[in-house]
Amino acid sequence: MEELTKKQRAILDYMKAHVAEHSYWPSIRDIQAKFRFASTNAVFGHLQALERKGVLQRIPGAARAYKIVPEVLGDTSETVIRYEGPGDDAIAFESVKFAGSIAAGFPDYTESSGVLDSMQVPLSPSSRRRAPESFALRVRGDSMIDADINDGDTVIVEPGVPKHGDIVAALIDGETTLKRLIKQGSKVYLKAENQNYPDLIPSTSLTIQGIAKSVMKRI
Amino acid sequence: MEELTKKQRAILDYMKAHVAEHSYWPSIRDIQAKFRFASTNAVFGHLQALERKGVLQRIPGAARAYKIVPEVLGDTSETVIRYEGPGDDAIAFESVKFAGSIAAGFPDYTESSGVLDSMQVPLSPSSRRRAPESFALRVRGDSMIDADINDGDTVIVEPGVPKHGDIVAALIDGETTLKRLIKQGSKVYLKAENQNYPDLIPSTSLTIQGIAKSVMKRI
DNA sequence: ATGTTCTATGAAAACTTGTTCACTGTCAAG
DNA sequence: CTTGACAGTGAACAAGTTTTCATAGAACAT
Incomplete structure (x- = not known):
């Protein structure tokens, strides 16, 4: 390509x-x-x-x-999560700003090729819920298995201000990871839903790219 | 309407x-x-x-x-599963027959209105997996909770010949239900993934509408 | 130096496409 | 027995759109 x-x-x-x-x-x-x-x-x-x-x-x-024509990704390293939303231009994904009869971009993945592509979904005009620039993460690794998010699942992430307890896509060291956001008083850190992984306490700044809203799994 | x-x-x-x-x-x-x-x-x-x-x-x-403009469904009875795929023309859903760069129709649901609509997803041309006339079920009820399919989830169903153990959308008494298909020798029956529900042994014929391939959940 | 790609202008040609007008007919409801 | 929705033909128009032609500077690799 x-x-x-x-x-x-x-x-x-x-x-x-x-x-x-x-x-x-x-x-x-x-x-x-x-x-x-x-x-x-x-x-x-x-x-x-x-x-x-x-x-x-x-x-x-x-x-x-x-x-x-769907763009194919090359192989990645053993990154926990492969970021495939806006900002990474390896995949251009639908950003959906709208409110009328179309909204929300969702991805599908094909297990063989690891290709992620966009799709469009028309929503009801009565539902005013907007999902501007939603994007998708294909989960790699087992850091969230206790939240029932497993390797190979696809997570739909929407931008927004996360609350305590939300599962967020966070940018750490240039890589996106999926973790649960914990706010304790003035302390903010990220927690993996797997006891084998340590908490991630941000050193300087923490970039939240969005909140995981739904997960799609193969049966 | x-x-x-x-x-x-x-x-x-x-x-x-x-x-x-x-x-x-x-x-x-x-x-x-x-x-x-x-x-x-x-x-x-x-x-x-x-x-x-x-x-x-x-x-x-x-x-x-x-x-x-999405078409709105009227209220239904307490059916376990509401069928919203081809065959029910209350909703005209994308049937996608194709193989090139577009395939597979998927639905989304809006929790408030119960509206189901179609979406399109372009697949990679390299992936030859076809999903002609895929459709969606919004799950109502708890008959499949042991398979981790819960009330409110959306299941993507694709036509095909089911194997033993597949979760299928089956037409029984004019209603579509989601069950696991069990083949034991010459016997074929449907099993709910919830011990509170009895097995369904088809009296005369059993119509399989498709195989549940993936499930989408709100986090 | 030279060719290639990317970028862009400005105008016009050629084609695609939505729209309108005039006209015919069937069928069911009021 | 008129009104309105439905279904359709046939032709033409106007607007929307893509496409081509001619022209040219900047960046970059060979």
Whole structure:
């Protein structure tokens, strides 16, 4: 897979976000307006590049018609959790900002390839629950087994302010881990749901990327 | 919610299937070709009707741009499981027949309204696993708690030939229930994963609607 | 130096697509 | 027995959209 440039990545992300929010693709003019291009051809070129690099498939001549080609991840090390949300551009995942009839991005994984991709789910317009920029973690390791989150499960994480006891995706040493957040008075630390793992007491700062809201398991 | 006519339902279903398969909406002329209309206006009228009845939202002037308005179910009785897959046309759910870069329809539920809707998930083209007409069950009741499937969970069911020990969605007395399939010699019966429930031995025939493959839980 | 890629403008062409108009007919409800 | 919803034909229009052409600077590798 060829690397995408920043602009190409931004455009691809915008297109995905547009689909997630509106349930249909943006036109070239929509993208042009978003990025303040003076010419539609600027967009056109980027789309061609995206197609050439294999991440987007265009349907020639058809309006607002594309397919996303899932991006494949390389093998990772023995990281406990592989972060696959916004911020890591190995996977561009749906960010879903919306409230009307579409919301919430969810992932699926295919056990063989370890590929994670986005999906869109239309929600009821009556449900005003928004999940802006939800993302997914595929869990690796056993640090949360006491919370019934096991290796291979997929966790859906939503941004927000975590409360005491929430299971959070936290950024520590450049890696994302899934832990339970403990607030005791002025002390804040992270606790694994497995007695074999020690508590993680943040040295300087603690970056919470989101709160784990649901978990999807193979039966 | 006004009732849809057969043709309207067919067109709406086709549109959904098209999105699920191609990831973009069909044009009016695509629909026209599918249904062998001689005039685009036939389609146009149907789309207007669908919008008037509140199940589809058009974006005037924009090409291949629609939104699906989720259809709401009425209240059901105390059925153990509410079936919301193909066959029940109270909900038109994505049937996804495809193999290329899009597959598998999944639902989400909103706890307040009981609305179930479809979503689309693009799979990796390298993963040849197909899930034609997958659907979802929202579990009600506790008949499967020993298999860690609890009230409120959502189960993803895929069609297929079940093996001994699979958890299946079975049609019994016109209702769908979730049970484990037991094959003992020539005997076949269904077993609840809760000792308080008796085994279900089918009298005449047993209709298996699919195999539960994964379960999604709120944390 | 030279070629390639990325970036972008500006205009126009060509095609796709939604929309409208005029017209016909069936069927059920009031 | 009129009204309205439903279903459809056929043609044409207007707008939306993609695509092509011509042009060019910046960054970067060979």
